[in-house]
Amino acid sequence: MAAEQLDVVPHAADDSPERFYKLVSRDGVEFQVSERAVRHSELLIRLFAILNIGPGNEEAFMLNYHTGRTLNMLFQWLDHYKDDPILLNNNPEALNNVEVSEFDRNLLGINDYNLLINVMSAAECFRVRRLFKVVCAILGNLGGDNAREEERRELPVVMEEENEDDDLVADDEDDDFMEAAERIYASARNYNPDASEREY
Secondary structure, three states, X not given: OOHHHOOEEOOOOOOOOOOEEEEXXXXXXXXXXXXXXXXXXHHHHHHHHHHOOOOOOOOOEEEOOOOHHHHHHHHHHHHHOOOOOEEOOOOHXXXXXXXXXXXXXXXXXXXXXXXXXXXXXXXXXXXXXXXXXXXXXXXXXXXOOOHHHHHHHHHHHHHHHHOHHHOOOOOOOOOOHHHHHHHHHHHHHOOOOOOOOOOO
């Protein structure tokens, strides 16, 4: 679907040198993620604004809810689409008509169901809505005609049950950004390397 058919925020061309955020997964894998890629994550943009963290940060910021394997897929996807317009989230019709590209199929067309679920969970956590829709579509192709809707209904329940002791619940569409950002920040500040290896 052409970009002009969607509710989008265009991205102006920028000839300035690319800048990067230093991020690290809960299992210690470090990533350099470009500023243009990060802008596609509603949560990270708001979180870094709240914490006054800019690209070029010397100390890597911990993303404690996800492993390096999952974040590698997420950041590859973000980097590929970093210069694309940003889909706004007040247009459900546009989001529901997101198409799976050849790049999406090559990156995410894998037979590792658990990894795809983790990537979908990361996309939901960081509010990368387009990626979430893409993974739902790919999972639907793997699991049958009804799998996409089943995954969309079941994911919040799974997240709530797995994280009951951690006081972490699935993000609803109307969650307050500040609350979500505070949960990520608290997780980074209280990182426990001996904690469960489950992903959120």
